Structure formats: structure tokens, C-alpha cells
Amino acid sequence: MPEAWESDARTATARPCGAGGCDEKAEMSTPPLPAPTLRRMPAYLRLLRAWEAEGRDTVSCTHLAEALGLDPTLIRKDLQLAGGSGRPKTGYRLAELVPALEAFLGWSHPSEAFVIGAGNLGLALLHYQGFAAHGLSIVAAFDDDARKVGTSSLGKRIFPLAKLADLGQRMGVRLGILCVPEAAAQAVAETCCAAGMRGLWNFTGARLQLPEGTVVEDIDLAQSLALLSHRLSHRQAPHPAASPIGTAP
Amino acid sequence: MPEAWESDARTATARPCGAGGCDEKAEMSTPPLPAPTLRRMPAYLRLLRAWEAEGRDTVSCTHLAEALGLDPTLIRKDLQLAGGSGRPKTGYRLAELVPALEAFLGWSHPSEAFVIGAGNLGLALLHYQGFAAHGLSIVAAFDDDARKVGTSSLGKRIFPLAKLADLGQRMGVRLGILCVPEAAAQAVAETCCAAGMRGLWNFTGARLQLPEGTVVEDIDLAQSLALLSHRLSHRQAPHPAASPIGTAP
């Protein structure tokens, strides 16, 4: 996998957690946050980090909007939801906005994750260097196939699937990345949950049924391909400005 | 990559192309189709194909809605947009709905595509067997790195990047799948366009600037990860029924 963003995920000073709710007990009555907003965040963060690296120290919604082809007001609202706060005339201080966004997304310090399924995709994710900038650290992979078990490049180890539950629990890993064949997905997902994982990144295309409280995020290439091939065969570009942000997966 | 859906993409009888516009000259005044609708299509199609394989011959929105956790009316509207048409009491005939959806998505007969960038991800996509069911046929890959050039498994060949423009034009390939490092993305994308490709499936994370009329669809793992890690760190599942369809990428 490509991409090589700046990977200086600094340990942020965890601002008051914007978004309305979230007082001490992070559980109750959180007014559900618009998914489109969350999907735009990485684009903001990416640009902000780049500009910070260039030496800038403030940024306005206007600038961001221009660079991303979005409406300034939209960005202002998004940043507000994320707990950012700016000042008239100058905008937002990068030195406080960047950590705020990182904290908001939970990227301030990396979460550890397991890849389950060491096929082509699983290995691609296992070896991808760019996740560090996104608060993700993949620590190991698991596979059924004995031939795949062992040490892979870059010191990432591949364990037999049978060890998943035990290792997951012992290491306190909370995130599982599912890259198994679709038929195996449900069973493996349940193992993950049983091992204490609270989040699953599901690349399998299966529609998972899991206990309440588990966070599942699906990557479904078919969805994306549907847009692409429909538009291709009907010859219509999405918007004047090609695919802004929140719309594409 | 996992998934192994039924791959019987039948050559459909191209129904009247529902969706409002699309009269002969497929170019003008097409009332832009809601992206969420398009994103739900593959889920419908998948289920319909499975049921058809089981021997069912009609299906109602109610059934689909139940199976997918969506509102029946929503599905009815989606199917209408896609050119489907049903009858009271029985619902839609699978034998006509499935081809209608396939035609609508442009999956009736496979489009040929090139993968550009034969890294882990590029190879994963190149070798993925499931695209046939999605009207996609990846015919070759391209890479800069001379060591990667040659014949890969399954008879898919990897060519030097320099041959992209020539081969693309000669073979009339209209779709490019970008799996190169982000820094190279813009240049490669331009080469693709110059070679006559009209659609780009962009896995690079780069924000591409391309000539009007090019259809770009981005797969941005960061967007998805943002949702996942935010919700994980704030401990809130998305909906009661975990991540329906149109919302996830």
C-alpha cells in the first residue's frame, strides 16, 4: 500500500473532548456525531500537519476550504465538533488544532491491532508503513494456513489462528482487522469479540452480527466500484469538482 | 483479498436504463443519482443473486429490508431508480431485477482494467478473484521496479510502467486502478488519462486533479479508520443495528 504521510503523531494534550457530551464517563448520552464529519477529519489533519511541517502556525477555514474544495462554513462546523477553537482574523493555531483533532480521532497514541488472515490483503495491511500517522500499530497477524505462520518481513510475526484468543486477551489488543475469506468472517469476528476486542475493521464483505457495543467498520470495495462503474458507463463525473471528501468512502 | 461471492455475472438484457435520463445519447442532463443509493446497490445485488441461486424467483422490498436492516421504502425507491419494477403482492421478479441492476451498475459485461503499482496492495487486487462478479476484469499490472516486471501467478502479467500509455491505448482499457505511492499518483493518473482511460480507482490517498469528465473514485482507509477509532475511543456503536450500508465506505 502506498501513501507516505508525515508520521509525527504527537501525544496530544487531550482537549475537553469537544463534541457536546463526553463528560468524565465516556458512555452516556453522546449526541451521535455525523459520520460525514468524521470522514472529513483525516483530510483536515493531513493538510494541517503538512502546513505545520512547512512552518505555518495558524490556518483559517477559508484556506482549508480552498485547498479541499469544500465550503468554509462546513469546515468551521467540523472543527467545532472536534473541539477546535479559533480566533477572528487569524484562524486556528496549528499547534493546538492538530493535537485536538488527533485526540478527537483517538490517534494521539497508537492503538494496537491484529490482522486476521494473512492473504494478499492481510499482508499488505500488515506491512503498510502509513498507519503510524493514523494512530494505528499493527502488531501481528494470524492465519489458519500453517505455511504462512512464522516471521514475516519487518519483524511482524504471523501466528496460527488458534492463538488469536489467547494472545488477544493477554496483550489487551482491542482492534481486529478482518482479512479472511468471507465465509470465515463471522466465526473469526466472534472469536475476536470473545478475546476482548471492541472494534473490527472488516475487509471481508460479510455482514457481521455481533454483540452490542462492538464497533464495526466495513470496507466494501463493491460499494465504491458501484459508483465508479455506474458513472463510467453513464459518463457522468460526480460533481464539477471531482469527489470532494465526505462522499467517497 | 477475501470474499468469494457467486460470480455469475450474466450478460443482461440491458433494460431501458431506468434512472430518468439516459435516452440514446448517454451524456446530457442526467439528473445526478444519489451516491448513497449507488452504494447500496451491491448489497442488494449480492443478496438477490444468492436468493436466485437458492431457487427463489420473486422478492419483495420487505424481505430485502429485513435482511439488510433497512427501511422497505428506501429499497423500493432505490430499485426504482435502478430501473426495476415490481408487482403488488409478489414483488420483483429476480430474473428481471438482477439483470436490471447489473446493467444499471455497468456490470453486465466486464470492463477491463489495469492495476498500476505492483506493491502489496496492487498484487492483492490483481489476484483477487471476486471482481468478476462486479463486472471488473483486471488484465495486467504495471510497475516502475524492474524486479517486479514479469509474469505473476494466475497468468496476470506485470509490465514496466513505461508501457502503460501504449498498451492502454492499444487495448482500449478505460479503467485504471492506482496503487502507486502517493507522491507518484498525480503523474501516473495523468498518464492514464492521456492513454484514454476515463475512470480511476484511486487507492493512493492523493487528491487528484484531472481533466473534466474523468471519473475518480477514492478509497481512503484513513476515512474509515477515523470513524472506527473515534467510535472506539468514545465507546459508541454507530447505530443500534451496526453500520447499515450506505454509510460505510
Place this chain on the structure above:
DNA sequence: GGTTAATCGGTAATTAATTCTCTATATAGG
């Protein structure tokens, strides 16, 4: 120090998307 220009933050209006309600209709069962 006053003035100007840019920007945030809040509120209202618009637009898009989903859900609700109702009517007509075709099928199945009696």
C-alpha cells in the same frame, strides 16, 4: 489610536436523504 479587513461563532435557510402515509393493484385462498 483609530480604521480596515479578515475571520470566528452562532442562527437561519436550503438542500439532500430517509421515512411515513395512503391508495391502487395484483395475487392467493376460500
Place this chain on the structure above:
DNA sequence: CCTATATAGAGAATTAATTACCGATTAACC
């Protein structure tokens, strides 16, 4: 043949998301 019922289809109503508008505020400039 007649009735009961599940369903499509159309349009209204709701909800979510985006965009437009308007003061208030702060820095920069003269």
C-alpha cells in the same frame, strides 16, 4: 367469483447535512 392481504408506487413529512447570512472580535495597518 369474491374477499382478504401483501405489496408496489406516488407523494407528503421528517430528519440530517450543507450552505448562506449576520453580528462580534481581533489582529494588522495607517
